[in-house]
Amino acid sequence: MLAVVPPPVTVRVPAKVNLHLAVGDVRPDGYHDLVTIFQALSLVDEVTVAVADEPGVEVHGEGADQVPTGASNLAWRAVRLLAAHVGKDPDDPKVRVVIRKAIPVAGGMAGGSADAAATLVGLSSLWRLEISRDELAELAGKLGADVPFALYGATALGTGRGERIVPVLGRHQFHWVLAFDRRGLSTPDVFDELDRLRAEGDPPRVGAVEAVLEGLSSGDPRQLALLLGNDLQAAAVSLRPNLRRTLRAGVDAGALAGIVSGSGPTTAFLCEDGDTAVRVAAELAGAGVCRTVRVAHGPVPGARVVTTEEPKPIPPEVHA
Ligand SMILES: C[C@](O)(CO)[C@H](O)COP(=O)(O)OP(=O)(O)OC[C@H]1O[C@@H](n2ccc(N)nc2=O)[C@H](O)[C@@H]1O
Numbered sequence: 001m002l003a004v005v006p007p008p009v010t011v012r013v014p015a016k017v018n019l020h021l022a023v024g025d026v027r028p029d030g031y032h033d034l035v036t037i038f039q040a041l042s043l044v045d046e047v048t049v050a051v052a053d054e055p056g057v058e059v060h061g062e063g064a065d066q067v068p069t070g071a072s073n074l075a076w077r078a079v080r081l082l083a084a085h086v087g088k089d090p091d092d093p094k095v096r097v098v099i100r101k102a103i104p105v106a107g108g109m110a111g112g113s114a115d116a117a118a119t120l121v122g123l124s125s126l127w128r129l130e131i132s133r134d135e136l137a138e139l140a141g142k143l144g145a146d147v148p149f150a151l152y153g154a155t156a157l158g159t160g161r162g163e164r165i166v167p168v169l170g171r172h173q174f175h176w177v178l179a180f181d182r183r184g185l186s187t188p189d190v191f192d193e194l195d196r197l198r199a200e201g202d203p204p205r206v207g208a209v210e211a212v213l214e215g216l217s218s219g220d221p222r223q224l225a226l227l228l229g230n231d232l233q234a235a236a237v238s239l240r241p242n243l244r245r246t247l248r249a250g251v252d253a254g255a256l257a258g259i260v261s262g263s264g265p266t267t268a269f270l271c272e273d274g275d276t277a278v279r280v281a282a283e284l285a286g287a288g289v290c291r292t293v294r295v296a297h298g299p300v301p302g303a304r305v306v307t308t309e310e311p312k313p314i315p316p317e318v319h320a
């Protein structure tokens with residue numbers, strides 16, 4: 001009897017910004033303890049996994065030429081990890097992965113991490129695995145500090161390396177403009193730069209996370225705007241000084257506040273509402289301070305299988 005080949009599975013997975021990112025001192029394992037608040041945004045990658053004799057990863061879209069398609073691709077590392085976890089041969093998983101990117105590569109928005117999380121969710125469906133999201137999160141933590149959050153999405157408090165996730169409930173939608181820089185920044189380099197700045201002097205540190213949680217629950221973007229903070233910002237700006245000008249231009253264009261997203265160099269601007277975000281994006285796109293801009297909102301769900309009849313996401317870009 002012919003084996004029925006299951007149809008390909010496509011997963012949509014969001015980018016993240018850190019509304020609050022407090023970086024502790026470097027640990028023996030080389031990581032830093034974090035206290036962070038993630039928010040998943042409507043800027044999404046799409047990952048399709050399919051049964052195939054020829055293994056491999058294809059990458060299309062935003063920054064595709066800067067993404068490896070071999071074993072170091074984070075999505076492929078997720079294939080091998082889950083295959084081994086369920087007793088399949090990680091060297092011959094009979095899977096093909098196609099990634100359509102919209103999340104800026106090495107942009108501080110956990111693009112690779114998102115693709116890894118999407119691959120775990122896609123394979124769970126393709127291989128009809130009985131595996132819980134928490135068990136997947138356990139595996140995800142092995143792929144990177146930002147991968148578990150990409151599974152859960154919405155808004156969450158991250159601790160440890162950022163892999164320990166506690167959901168933060170909230171009913172309000174926030175509107176963002178994202179400015180993509182000309183090229184990425186290596187996350188380890190930004191953490192190393194922060195250690196260097198802290199050895200030399202005393203760069204500003206963000207305050208307590210409780211205030212940000214209150215700002216979030218108020219649902220008032222004006223209140224939240226005053227509370228955004230990222231300890232990595234000084235390091236990202238030190239490595240990429242043009243970000244100072246980008247951050248200023250976004251607020252001059254009408255955003256309530258701007259911050260570097262994660263390890264950067266993407267800058268994220270919180271706006272009063274959706275219409276303002278479109279206006280800020282258009283003005284920022286013409287200010288010559290970034291490669292391109294996107295409008296997005298959050299919170300949105302984490303990695304989830306796209307059913308065939310679901311409409312394709314309207315690309316949130318505003319053309320520079
Ligand atoms: C900056 C953030 O995006 C904030 O959410 C994340 O902490 C980075 O998460 P990520 O890119 O998934 O990071 P990983 O791929 O796990 O680690 C990349 C490198 O970043 C540094 N790193 C990352 C996370 C962390 N808590 N401390 C660190 O020092 C380490 O040098 C690590 O080797």
Ligand SMILES: Nc1ncnc2c1ncn2[C@@H]1O[C@H](COP(=O)(O)OP(=O)(O)OP(=O)(O)O)[C@@H](O)[C@H]1O
Nearest residue numbers: 073074105106107108109110111112113115146187
């Ligand atoms: N599927 C993938 N998508 C994007 N980058 C990938 C992928 N697989 C491997 N990479 C590599 O991982 C590196 C980091 O990419 P990524 O987009 O995850 O950075 P990031 O968004 O800054 O991540 P984070 O915010 O978690 O630090 C890049 O140098 C890229 O070449």
